[in-house]
Amino acid sequence: MSKLLIDQVGKVFPARGKGQPTRALMPTSLNVADNDFITILGPSGCGKSTLLRIIGGLETASEGKILLDGAPVTGPGADRGFVFQSYTLFPWLSVVQNIAFGLREKGVPERERLGIARKWAERVGLSGFVDHFPKQLSGGMQQRTAIARALANDPKILLLDEPFGALDNQTRALMQEMLLGIWEREQKTVLFVTHDIEEAIFVGSRVVVMSARPGRIKADIPVELPHPRPYTIKTTAEFVALKERLVEEIRVEAVLAAEGH
Amino acid sequence: MKPLQPVSAAARVGYGVAFFALFVAVWSVATFGGYVQKLFLADPLTMVGEGWNLLVNHGFIVDIGMTIWRVVGGFILAVVFALPLGIAMGAYKPVEAFLEPFVSFARYLPASAFIPLLILWAGIGETQKLLVIFIGSFFQLVLMIAVAVGGIRRDLVDAAYTLGASDSSVVRRVLLPNAAPEIAEIFRLVLGWAWTYVIVAELIGSSSGIGHMITDSQALLNTGQIIFGIIVIGLIGLISDFLFKAINQRLFPWAQA
Ligand SMILES: Nc1ncnc2c1ncn2[C@@H]1O[C@H](COP(=O)(O)OP(=O)(O)OP(=O)(O)O)[C@@H](O)[C@H]1O
Ligand SMILES: [Mg+2]
Numbered sequence: 001m002s003k004l005l006i007d008q009v010g011k012v013f014p015a016r017g018k019g020q021p022t023r024a025l026m027p028t029s030l031n032v033a034d035n036d037f038i039t040i041l042g043p044s045g046c047g048k049s050t051l052l053r054i055i056g057g058l059e060t061a062s063e064g065k066i067l068l069d070g071a072p073v074t075g076p077g078a079d080r081g082f083v084f085q086s087y088t089l090f091p092w093l094s095v096v097q098n099i100a101f102g103l104r105e106k107g108v109p110e111r112e113r114l115g116i117a118r119k120w121a122e123r124v125g126l127s128g129f130v131d132h133f134p135k136q137l138s139g140g141m142q143q144r145t146a147i148a149r150a151l152a153n154d155p156k157i158l159l160l161d162e163p164f165g166a167l168d169n170q171t172r173a174l175m176q177e178m179l180l181g182i183w184e185r186e187q188k189t190v191l192f193v194t195h196d197i198e199e200a201i202f203v204g205s206r207v208v209v210m211s212a213r214p215g216r217i218k219a220d221i222p223v224e225l226p227h228p229r230p231y232t233i234k235t236t237a238e239f240v241a242l243k244e245r246l247v248e249e250i251r252v253e254a255v256l257a258a259e260g261h
Numbered sequence: 262m263k264p265l266q267p268v269s270a271a272a273r274v275g276y277g278v279a280f281f282a283l284f285v286a287v288w289s290v291a292t293f294g295g296y297v298q299k300l301f302l303a304d305p306l307t308m309v310g311e312g313w314n315l316l317v318n319h320g321f322i323v324d325i326g327m328t329i330w331r332v333v334g335g336f337i338l339a340v341v342f343a344l345p346l347g348i349a350m351g352a353y354k355p356v357e358a359f360l361e362p363f364v365s366f367a368r369y370l371p372a373s374a375f376i377p378l379l380i381l382w383a384g385i386g387e388t389q390k391l392l393v394i395f396i397g398s399f400f401q402l403v404l405m406i407a408v409a410v411g412g413i414r415r416d417l418v419d420a421a422y423t424l425g426a427s428d429s430s431v432v433r434r435v436l437l438p439n440a441a442p443e444i445a446e447i448f449r450l451v452l453g454w455a456w457t458y459v460i461v462a463e464l465i466g467s468s469s470g471i472g473h474m475i476t477d478s479q480a481l482l483n484t485g486q487i488i489f490g491i492i493v494i495g496l497i498g499l500i501s502d503f504l505f506k507a508i509n510q511r512l513f514p515w516a517q518a
Contacts, residue, residue, distance in 0.1 A: 078425025088420040102424035133515040
């Protein structure tokens with residue numbers, strides 16, 4: 001049985017003022033298996049964030065339905081962890097308190113939740129910064145905290161919307177390795193939106209390509225690279241071939257998107 | 262000078278003190294130099310002498326205490342009612358739609374214009390003074406608190422929901438802590454305004470307080486006392502401002518630039 005079932009989910013944003021309603025997402029279906037790591041690639045504005053936000057319960061679908069472990073998704077909840085592209089740590093909480101936010105909501109006693117939060121801070125490489133406030137952290141550290149915060153809740157699925165989009169290339173590469181390492185160890189179901197092709201291949205087990213707006217799924221390509229994946233895999237022939245194929249798929253869509261479609 | 266270039270802490274104090282010195286210097290030249298008649302403006306020395314006289318012989322300390330109690334009392338009263346209302350308005354849009362138009366209208370009603378009415382309703386006792394401060398602060402507080410609470414970044418609220426927060430914990434654990442430093446800053450600001458209302462309230466129908474002393478001195482043409490009274494108000498304002506800033510910095514270290 002699939003972990004997450006996306007069944008003909010589409011979205012039309014209602015018109016503002018005199019304008020036309022915007023169709024952001026064509027009815028889209030996707031089957032996510034347990035422990036899958038799916039990356040979603042697509043040109044800007046094709047509805048990637050919209051789809052992810054609908055799964056996260058932050059937006060309602062105009063049509064279709066979403067089932068998580070067979071139960072319909074109706075609103076946001078702790079069973080779906082979300083990491084945003086923007087920095088969304090709570091500025092008034094320290095790193096460890098941020099990570100423990102969801103556990104406190106669940107009523108986990110203080111000692112226990114701080115223990116879990118420290119453990120997660122360590123896994124994302126922030127043990128030395130548990131008592132820092134977000135403004136004292138670099139962008140990369142903030143996103144690591146955000147990932148730890150989502151995972152500390154032990155969600156059924158982790159949704160990431162271009163989490164490394166604002167980071168420089170070196171930091172980005174480190175973060176990809178860290179995330180992949182966590183996934184290899186913890187076995188989580190992950191949906192990861194990006195528009196970086198290399199990133200999509202490196203971390204994903206399946207790359208889903210979306211078409212230009214209004215988005216729909218255009219290609220669904222398995223990534224058959226072995227795990228654990230070292231950073232050097234990016235220069236192997238297999239990786240490069242896959243990259244070339246995806247570049248071509250995306251290029252067509254990007255041109256369409258630029259033409260206003 | 263480079264725009265926005267910071268100055269050192271010592272230089273900052275130096276500059277601040279320098280302007281006070283300049284101010285007193287200009288005042289001294291104007292009065293001791295005979296450019297302004299004594300009747301209209303007392304010189305600094307006379308002012309200090311009159312101030313000493315007030316404190317020692319006329320129990321001015323009691324007046325100062327009365328004024329402080331009125332401001333603080335009226336202000337706390339306003340906060341007690343404004344805080345929950347402002348939070349409700351900021352967090353819940355129907356409450357805002359219901360109250361915002363009226364509060365926006367009411368905030369422009371000048372508190373001092375209510376004084377005659379309040380004397381009619383509440384006499385010239387303490388209740389009337391507290392009510393003037395209350396009216397002057399309450400509506401401002403409500404509106405500003407509502408804006409502070411409602412002005413949260415949308416994605417922080419989204420993040421809280423995806424972490425399993427309920428609606429009420431979004432208010433308690435996200436909207437409130439997010440707005441807290443700004444609310445503290447609003448208190449500092451509005452308390453400053455409350456000071457101007459209390460003096461006006463004391464100018465009319467009062468038998469104690471700094472404002473009352475100022476009206477008495479006017480009858481005696483004692484400009485030294487009037488100026489001393491004004492300076493005392495300024496000093497108290499400065500001290501309370503300073504305390505507020507210090508407390509806010511300790512309370513909200515995460516919000517400091
Ligand atoms: N709240 C909204 N109201 C109206 N239109 C919206 C809203 N949110 C998104 N859209 C529109 O829906 C389309 C898809 O937006 P979405 O943010 O999902 O794209 P995206 O694929 O995530 O793009 P990017 O890669 O730039 O993040 C865009 O054309 C956008 O303008
Ligand atoms: Mg997006």
